[in-house]
Amino acid sequence: MLGAGTQSDPYIVKTPDDLNNVRNNLTASYQLGNDIDMSSWGNWNPISFYDGNNWVNGFSGNFDGKGFRIKNLTVNKNNNEIYLGLFGQFHNGTLQNVGMENVQINTNNAGNCSYAGSLVGFSYGATIKNCFSINGSVKAKDESGGLIGKIDTGIVHNCYSSNQVTITSEYYGGGLIGSVDSNSVVRNSYSSGRVIYTNSSSYNGKSGFAGFIRSNSNILFENCFFDKQSSNQETSPTIGISGKTTIEMKNQSTYTNWDFTNTWLIKNDYPSLRAFGVPIVANKGTISVNAYTNSTNSLAAKSQKSVKQLETFQQPVYTNSERHIATLRLSESYGLPIFSVAEKSTRTVRSGQFNVITFINPISSSVERKSKTFKHLLSSLSPLGSDISVLYPLSTRVINAHVYALETPSRAYMIENISKVSYMENPSSWEVID
Incomplete structure (x- = not known):
C-alpha cells in the first residue's frame, strides 16, 4: 500500500x-x-x-x-x-x-x-x-x-x-x-x-x-x-x-x-x-407491462395540386419616327511624330588602389565607387493642325443635329529608371454652329 x-x-x-x-x-x-x-x-x-x-x-x-x-x-x-x-x-x-x-x-x-x-x-x-x-x-x-x-x-x-x-x-x-x-x-x-x-x-x-x-x-x-x-x-x-x-x-x-x-x-x-453524493435509489422490484393498441385506420383521399393560369395582356406599343437632316462636318486630325532627346551622364566619384599592411602577408584591396547613372528624357510635341470642311444647309428647314466628340489624345508612358516622363494630352476639339 x-x-x-x-x-x-x-x-x-x-x-x-x-x-x-x-x-x-x-x-x-x-x-x-x-x-x-x-x-x-x-x-x-x-x-x-x-x-x-x-x-x-x-x-x-x-x-x-x-x-x-x-x-x-x-x-x-x-x-x-x-x-x-x-x-x-x-x-x-x-x-x-x-x-x-x-x-x-x-x-x-x-x-x-x-x-x-x-x-x-x-x-x-x-x-x-x-x-x-x-x-x-x-x-x-x-x-x-x-x-x-x-x-x-x-x-x-x-x-x-x-x-x-x-x-x-x-x-x-x-x-x-x-x-x-x-x-x-x-x-x-x-x-x-x-x-x-x-x-x-x-x-x-x-x-x-x-x-x-x-x-x-x-x-x-x-x-x-x-x-x-x-x-x-x-x-x-x-x-x-x-x-x-x-x-x-x-x-x-x-x-x-x-x-x-x-x-x-x-x-x-x-x-x-x-x-x-446523491444516493442511488434501490430497485424495489420489477414489473412487466404488456401494452396493446387497436388497429389504426386511416382514410386518405388523393388530392390534385391546384393549377394557376396567368394571362398577360399588353397594350399596343406605338412609336413616333422623325427624320432629321443634319449638317455633316468632317474633321481630320494629324499627329506629328514625337521626338525625344535623351542625355546620359556617368560620373566616377572615386577610384583608387590601397594597400593594407598586416603582420601576416600584405593584403591589397581595390576599391571603386561609382555613382548611379542619371538619365534625362526630354519630349517635345509639335503643334497639331486640323482642317474642317463645312457643308451649308440645302434648305431653310429646321435641322436637328447630333454631334459626337472624338478625342485623340497623345500619350507617353512612364518608364522608371531614375528618369521620369509625364504625359500630356492634346485633344482635338471643335464647335458646331447651327
Whole structure:
C-alpha cells in the first residue's frame, strides 16, 4: 500500500488485499482510495474479531473512507465467534466517512455469536462519524445492530442504517446500534431497517434505533430518529430518540438542528450524507407491462395540386419616327511624330588602389565607387493642325443635329529608371454652329 501509515501520510487502501492487510498493523492510519467490491473475496474474517480461542487486540488507529464505499462484504460464522463486522473491535481511534453496501452477516441460530454490526462489532472509546450501511442484513444472538453492535464510552455522530437486523435470542438488538453502554453520546443519526426477534423478548417493540441502553450511566441521545413503520418497532426507549412515520422520515422538517447545508441532503427520501453524493435509489422490484393498441385506420383521399393560369395582356406599343437632316462636318486630325532627346551622364566619384599592411602577408584591396547613372528624357510635341470642311444647309428647314466628340489624345508612358516622363494630352476639339 502507498503511504507511511501516519495521520499526515496514511496508508491508501484500494483493493480487497489492501483491506485485509489492515489487520497486520492495528495502530496505523488508513484511508480508502476508491470503492472496494468484496464479492469475490468470500467469507470475511473481521479485523480484530475473537474466534473463540485466540484473543486479538482491537484496532486502535484511524480509518477514513473519504466518501468511498465497501460493497458486498460477507461474514459467515457458526460457533462462538464474537465481534463481527468489517472491524470486529475498534478502540480509541476515529472511524469516519465510510459507506457500506450489501453487507451480509450470518450466524448459526444455535451459536453464541454476538456483538455484530455491518461496520463495527464492538467500539470502545472511539469516534464514529459520517458513516452508513444500506441494503444489507445482520443476524446474530444479541447486542447487534444495523451499523454497530455495541458502543461503550464512545461517540456516534451523523450515521444511519437501513439494514435488517435479526436477533436470535430473547435479548436485545437495534436498528442502528445493538446496545449503548456508559459515557456515550449519539447525535443526529437514524435507522429505517426492520428489526426482527425470532424469540419472545421484552425488547421487541422498542428497538427501532437502539436495543439495550444502560440507565443512569451518563448516556446522551440528541436528535435521533427511527422509522416506526418500516422497523416494526413502535416505542422509543429513551429521551432523544423519536419514532416517526415513513412520510415524516422523508420530510426535512422532522430533523431539527441537522445541518442540511454541509452534512446532509434529502430529496423525497430518507436523508443521506453529502460526502457520498446523491444516493442511488434501490430497485424495489420489477414489473412487466404488456401494452396493446387497436388497429389504426386511416382514410386518405388523393388530392390534385391546384393549377394557376396567368394571362398577360399588353397594350399596343406605338412609336413616333422623325427624320432629321443634319449638317455633316468632317474633321481630320494629324499627329506629328514625337521626338525625344535623351542625355546620359556617368560620373566616377572615386577610384583608387590601397594597400593594407598586416603582420601576416600584405593584403591589397581595390576599391571603386561609382555613382548611379542619371538619365534625362526630354519630349517635345509639335503643334497639331486640323482642317474642317463645312457643308451649308440645302434648305431653310429646321435641322436637328447630333454631334459626337472624338478625342485623340497623345500619350507617353512612364518608364522608371531614375528618369521620369509625364504625359500630356492634346485633344482635338471643335464647335458646331447651327
